[in-house]
Amino acid sequence: GTVVSSQANFMRVVVNSASQSEDWGNLGMELLCVVKDVLKKIKRRVLVGDRVLVGAIDWVDKGGRIENVFERKSExxxxxxxxxxxxxxxxxxxxxxxxxxxxxxxxxxxxxxxxxxxxxxxxxxxxxxxxxxxxxxxxxxxxxxxxxxxxxxxxxxxxxxxxxxxxxxxxxxxxxxxxxxxxxxxxxxRSVIGGVEDENLFEHTLGSKWFEEQRVGEVSTRSGRGKHTTRNVSLLPxxxxxxxxDTPGFNQPSLMKVTKQSLAQYFPEIRKMLEQDWPGKCSFSDCLHIGEPGCLVKGDWERFSYYLQLLDEIKIREEFQ
Ligand code: GDP
Ligand code: ZN
The missing domain is CATH 3.40.50.300 (P-loop containing nucleotide triphosphate hydrolases)
Structure with missing residues (x-):
C-alpha cells in the first residue's frame, strides 16, 4: 500500500494491491498501521508517500503492521x-x-x-x-x-x-x-482509488476524530500560536x-543541495545552449560559464544575471562550509 498520512505512531496506508485474490475486494481500503519494531531499530523512517508491505492485517477492524518499506524513487x-x-x-x-x-x-x-x-x-x-x-x-x-x-x-x-x-x-x-x-x-x-469510486472514502480518509485533530492544527498554525511545531503532511486522493x-512545500528555497558546479544544469537556457552546440561541452570540464575560454554558454539571455547572482551566493556558502 501507500502511506497517506502519519499521526504519532500510526500510519494510514491505502491498499493498492493484494497477494491473495480473496483480498482484492479490499483494494482502496485504508488501514491504520503500526510500524514493525525492527524497522524502527534500523532507523528506517517511514515517510508519507512510501510504498510499504503490510502484514498481520485485520480487514474487519482495518488495522495492520508495516513490515517493510520499498525503495524510494525520490524523497x-x-x-x-x-x-x-x-x-x-x-x-x-x-x-x-x-x-x-x-x-x-x-x-x-x-x-x-x-x-x-x-x-x-x-x-x-x-x-x-x-x-x-x-x-x-x-x-x-x-x-x-x-x-x-x-x-x-x-x-x-x-x-x-x-x-x-x-x-x-x-x-x-x-x-x-x-x-x-x-x-x-x-x-x-470525490476520490477514485484503484478504479473503485467510493463516495465515502473522503470521510474515511479524514475520519472524524483524526479530522478534528487536523483542524485544530490548522487553526493554531494560522493564529501563529505555534502549538503544533511539526508539519503534518497527508496525501489527498x-x-x-x-x-x-495537503501541505505546501518549500516556500523559502534554501538551495542547500545546489553546488556551484550543478547550478548550470538547473537553467533550461544553459541546457539548451549546451545541447545545440556540438559536442555539448565547454573546453574546461569544470566550466562555470562565466567567460572561460572555449565556453559554449553566451551571456545574452535574461536570467544570466540571476545565474551569476545565485552562483555568488553558493560560492560564499561553500567557502563557509
Ligand atoms: P498561500 O499562502 O499560497 O497558501 O495562499 P492562500 O491560499 O492563503 O491565498 C492567499 C490569498 O489569495 C487569499 O486571500 C485567497 O483568497 C486569495 N486567492 C487565492 N486564489 C486566488 C485567485 O485565483 N484570485 C484572487 N483574486 N485571489 C485568490
Ligand atoms: Zn561554459
Whole structure:
C-alpha cells in the first residue's frame, strides 16, 4: 500500500494491491498501521508517500503492521514526502506580482530535486490578456510552459487536475499566491482509488476524530500560536487516481543541495545552449560559464544575471562550509 498520512505512531496506508485474490475486494481500503519494531531499530523512517508491505492485517477492524518499506524513487524534505513524482510551482500574476528572481530561486530549487515540475501562475483574472501573453513568451524564453489559472474563476483548474492525475504531487511557492486555496479547490472532488469510486472514502480518509485533530492544527498554525511545531503532511486522493500533499512545500528555497558546479544544469537556457552546440561541452570540464575560454554558454539571455547572482551566493556558502 501507500502511506497517506502519519499521526504519532500510526500510519494510514491505502491498499493498492493484494497477494491473495480473496483480498482484492479490499483494494482502496485504508488501514491504520503500526510500524514493525525492527524497522524502527534500523532507523528506517517511514515517510508519507512510501510504498510499504503490510502484514498481520485485520480487514474487519482495518488495522495492520508495516513490515517493510520499498525503495524510494525520490524523497523531499520540505514537506517530508517520499516518491513525489511531480512538483507544481505556483506563483500569482498579481497580489503578489511575480518577482522574476524569486521565481528563479523556486525553479532552481525544484529543478535540483530531479522531480519533473509544472509552473502555474494563479490569480490570472487580475491581469489583462496582454500581460498574460507577455508572461507566456517571457517564460518560454526561460524554457517553461506556464499554466494560467485562477482559483477564483476556476480557469485552468481542469488542466491542473489533468496534469496531476496518476501522480503524487507537492505544491510549492511563496506565501500568498494561493497554494492553500488551490489545494482546497482540487480536493473538493470525490476520490477514485484503484478504479473503485467510493463516495465515502473522503470521510474515511479524514475520519472524524483524526479530522478534528487536523483542524485544530490548522487553526493554531494560522493564529501563529505555534502549538503544533511539526508539519503534518497527508496525501489527498485526487479523482484521477493521483495524490496531492495537503501541505505546501518549500516556500523559502534554501538551495542547500545546489553546488556551484550543478547550478548550470538547473537553467533550461544553459541546457539548451549546451545541447545545440556540438559536442555539448565547454573546453574546461569544470566550466562555470562565466567567460572561460572555449565556453559554449553566451551571456545574452535574461536570467544570466540571476545565474551569476545565485552562483555568488553558493560560492560564499561553500567557502563557509
Ligand atoms: P498561500 O499562502 O499560497 O497558501 O495562499 P492562500 O491560499 O492563503 O491565498 C492567499 C490569498 O489569495 C487569499 O486571500 C485567497 O483568497 C486569495 N486567492 C487565492 N486564489 C486566488 C485567485 O485565483 N484570485 C484572487 N483574486 N485571489 C485568490
Ligand atoms: Zn561554459
Amino acid at each position: 523531499i524534505l520540505d514537506p517530508p514526502v517520499a516518491n513525489v513524482d511531480h512538483l507544481l510551482v505556483l506563483f500569482s500574476i498579481e497580489q503578489p506580482t511575480v518577482e522574476p528572481f524569486t521565481l528563479t530561486r523556486f525553479l532552481v530549487e525544484a529543478e535540483s530535486t530531479g522531480i519533473p515540475l509544472t509552473l502555474a501562475l494563479n490569480k490570472v483574472e487580475l491581469a489583462d490578456e496582454g500581460a498574460l501573453k507577455e508572461w507566456k513568451s517571457r517564460l518560454h524564453q526561460w524554457g517553461y510552459e506556464p499554466v494560467f489559472c485562477s482559483v477564483d474563476t476556476k480557469r485552468g483548474l481542469d488542466t491542473l487536475q489533468f496534469i496531476l492525475r496518476e501522480q503524487t504531487s507537492v505544491i510549492v511557492g511563496p506565501s500568498g499566491v494561493g497554494k492553500s486555496s488551490l489545494i482546497n479547490a482540487l480536493r473538493g472532488n 485526487l479523482s484521477g487516481g493521483g495524490y496531492l500533499a
